[in-house]
Amino acid sequence: MGKTLFEKIWEKHIVKTIDNGPSVLYIDKHFIHEVTSPQAFTGLNNRGIKVFRPNQVVATADHNVPTIDQHLPIKEELSRLQVEALIKNCAEHDIELFGLGHPYQGIVHVIGPELGITQPGMTIVCGDSHTSTHGAFGAIAFGIGTSEVEMVMATQCLLQSKPKMMRINVEGELKKGVVSKDIVLYILSKITASGATGYAVEFAGSAIRSLSMEARMTICNMSIEMGGRCGLIAPDETTFNYIKGREFSPKDDEWDKLLVEWKNLYSDSDAKFDNEVFIKAEEIEPMITYGTNPGMGIGITENIPTAETINENDRSGLSKSLSYMGLEQGKAIKGQKIDYVFIGSCTNSRIEDLRMVASFVKGKKKAADVEVWIVPGSKQVEAQAIAEGIDKIFEDAGFLLRQPGCSACLGMNEDKIPAGKYCISTSNRNFEGRQGAGARTLLASPLTAAAAAITGVVSDVRELLN
Amino acid sequence: MKALTTIKSRFVPINIENIDTDQIIPARFLKATTKEGFGKNLFRDWRYENDDESKTIAHFPLNMSQFDGEILVAGKNFGCGSSREHAAWAILDAGFRVVVSSFFADIFKNNALNNGVLPVQVSDGFLQRIFLQDNNTELTVDLENQSITINSTGEQENFEINPYKKTCLLNGYDDIDFLLSIKPEIEKFETDKNY
Ligand code: SF4
Numbered sequence: 209m210g211k212t213l214f215e216k217i218w219e220k221h222i223v224k225t226i227d228n229g230p231s232v233l234y235i236d237k238h239f240i241h242e243v244t245s246p247q248a249f250t251g252l253n254n255r256g257i258k259v260f261r262p263n264q265v266v267a268t269a270d271h272n273v274p275t276i277d278q279h280l281p282i283k284e285e286l287s288r289l290q291v292e293a294l295i296k297n298c299a300e301h302d303i304e305l306f307g308l309g310h311p312y313q314g315i316v317h318v319i320g321p322e323l324g325i326t327q328p329g330m331t332i333v334c335g336d337s338h339t340s341t342h343g344a345f346g347a348i349a350f351g352i353g354t355s356e357v358e359m360v361m362a363t364q365c366l367l368q369s370k371p372k373m374m375r376i377n378v379e380g381e382l383k384k385g386v387v388s389k390d391i392v393l394y395i396l397s398k399i400t401a402s403g404a405t406g407y408a409v410e411f412a413g414s415a416i417r418s419l420s421m422e423a424r425m426t427i428c429n430m431s432i433e434m435g436g437r438c439g440l441i442a443p444d445e446t447t448f449n450y451i452k453g454r455e456f457s458p459k460d461d462e463w464d465k466l467l468v469e470w471k472n473l474y475s476d477s478d479a480k481f482d483n484e485v486f487i488k489a490e491e492i493e494p495m496i497t498y499g500t501n502p503g504m505g506i507g508i509t510e511n512i513p514t515a516e517t518i519n520e521n522d523r524s525g526l527s528k529s530l531s532y533m534g535l536e537q538g539k540a541i542k543g544q545k546i547d548y549v550f551i552g553s554c555t556n557s558r559i560e561d562l563r564m565v566a567s568f569v570k571g572k573k574k575a576a577d578v579e580v581w582i583v584p585g586s587k588q589v590e591a592q593a594i595a596e597g598i599d600k601i602f603e604d605a606g607f608l609l610r611q612p613g614c615s616a617c618l619g620m621n622e623d624k625i626p627a628g629k630y631c632i633s634t635s636n637r638n639f640e641g642r643q644g645a646g647a648r649t650l651l652a653s654p655l656t657a658a659a660a661a662i663t664g665v666v667s668d669v670r671e672l673l674n
Numbered sequence: 675m676k677a678l679t680t681i682k683s684r685f686v687p688i689n690i691e692n693i694d695t696d697q698i699i700p701a702r703f704l705k706a707t708t709k710e711g712f713g714k715n716l717f718r719d720w721r722y723e724n725d726d727e728s729k730t731i732a733h734f735p736l737n738m739s740q741f742d743g744e745i746l747v748a749g750k751n752f753g754c755g756s757s758r759e760h761a762a763w764a765i766l767d768a769g770f771r772v773v774v775s776s777f778f779a780d781i782f783k784n785n786a787l788n789n790g791v792l793p794v795q796v797s798d799g800f801l802q803r804i805f806l807q808d809n810n811t812e813l814t815v816d817l818e819n820q821s822i823t824i825n826s827t828g829e830q831e832n833f834e835i836n837p838y839k840k841t842c843l844l845n846g847y848d849d850i851d852f853l854l855s856i857k858p859e860i861e862k863f864e865t866d867k868n869y
Pocket of ligand 1: 338555613635
């Protein structure tokens with residue numbers, strides 16, 4: 209019988225399998241950041257051991273960092289201590305660190321791909337659930353906890369059970385104003401925030417194939433929001449063209465050799481999936497969330513569901529969510545007043561996202577009572593935006609281009625949304641308090657967020673596109 | 675890691691679904707560089723109004739003196755969202771050894787097991803029956819037999835656990851000890867691997 213893409217990669221990385229138990233999975237690349245690594249280093253130090261394969265570990269500072277005046281010392285003491293601990297730990301263990309001030313610094317899931325470190329066929333982990341992003345290259349990539357970070361540091365291996373296989377096929381052509389973020393929010397609204405728990409999810413179909421690498425990353429990024437262990441997309445010419453020539457991508461003979469292997473990374477036609485979902489791209493409209501988990505999304509022209517229209521099991525969740533959000537059942541979401549717009553996070557902070565926003569807002573001005581934060585995913589994205597004059601377009605529109613980091617995606621630094629305020633956000637989580645205690649988050653695509661920035665209310669971007 | 679065999683205890687019910695790790699421990703408390711002390715901020719934003727420790731929210735179960743015990747019982751899809759292991763540390767630090775729900779998010783389940791906290795997945799019906807019990811009811815979780823019992827009524831259900839993880843928990847072994855013990859095999863794998 210044929211194999212799935214996941215199985216092809218998985219089988220190559222099994223060191224051994226414990227009887228009746230999990231497998232020992234070899235990890236090719238391990239990304240670390242300041243928040244989930246300090247206790248792991250302490251664990252190693254307590255055991256008196258060093259990082260086993262420091263060349264396979266890459267570090268950056270992203271979760272805690274300020275997004276203005278990054279050249280100054282971090283004001284918040286605990287954040288500063290975490291960043292300092294990372295610097296010290298990386299130095300002691302010979303790990304390459306793209307820390308603050310480094311031209312490669314940025315959100316861990318943005319820099320891995322843009323530096324060419326993320327490659328097809330790899331196993332990749334990081335102490336962060338959105339590690340699933342890297343699966344867009346046809347890699348097994350998933351988030352782990354700090355105990356597991358310690359295991360990988362100590363042995364370059366993890367104990368893992370093989371997940372079940374799921375494939376989500378998106379066929380057809382996207383309509384105008386609909387982008388990859390809308391695809392993933394639409395899938396989430398159909399299969400719910402736990403619909404892929406226990407599965408490795410492969411995204412396939414003509415609509416996925418037609419996407420750029422950056423757009424594919426947005427989709428795999430949010431596979432964790434469905435509960436999936438990881439998300440993958442089979443690599444193709446788009447993938448190879450993206451990787452070629454990047455800082456750490458393979459060169460010359462090695463490239464030729466790897467390319468042959470990469471071309472075998474796809475699910476065989478007779479591969480078996482435990483679950484398959486079929487989606488028509490034409491049915492997707494610009495999406496927005498109204499509730500407090502990413503599965504609570506609707507099309508921009510739809511009304512917020514009522515208790516009668518949703519699944520019985522979800523009813524208590526609906527009223528709790530809506531009372532937190534200050535929204536009403538059955539009402540239109542379009543026209544809802546917005547206070548903040550956040551364009552950033554590992555979901556949508558890449559150069560294509562910024563270009564998309566810039567081309568839409570060029571010559572327009574933001575609504576007077578809306579605050580707009582644009583946070584690039586990395587120093588390289590920031591430099592590129594400046595080189596292309598995108599920063600000027602933002603400035604003219606009244607948007608603030610900040611410096612790279614996770615920022616208001618999780619509000620660990622100063623970038624918090626005040627309690628009760630509405631923020632339309634291109635990030636991936638609308639949980640209670642995620643963007644600051646009491647903050648109300650509506651997840652959407654960069655285009656839909658930009659439309660709200662201009663009008664001051666939730667808007668259908670299609671009406672504003674010429 | 676502390677071994678776990680049988681826990682007989684009252685329980686704290688939090689009858690809410692889709693509890694994500696941002697609720698269990700909000701991001702602003704992730705700035706520590708040690709594993710201890712997270713318990714006092716467990717469910718922080720559900721315990722206090724406007725983050726003010728003097729304003730406890732009276733109806734939140736962790737604030738209600740009648741509830742107590744080493745077992746936390748929560749609604750479906752517990753622990754979704756962020757991979758932060760701090761969620762498991764906070765639960766352990768607050769004195770819980772068992773979390774009962776009718777569904778767990780993958781990463782949380784691993785993180786809990788890696789810290790000696792046992793996730794017990796029961797049916798929706800059984801979970802609802804636990805929520806119906808009064809606050810003096812004790813539950814018995816028997817890891818060896820993979821069973822959970824509502825002591826007052828004798829109702830019982832079995833739960834699944836990976837046999838390897840079960841052995842680890844019964845004996846207090848860590849995965850990392852095992853992985854370190856097979857290092858020669860890992861080194862051999864690295865030399866032989868053909869990719
Ligand atoms: S941007 Fe948000 S989701 Fe992405 S790594 Fe940072 S905190 Fe996590």
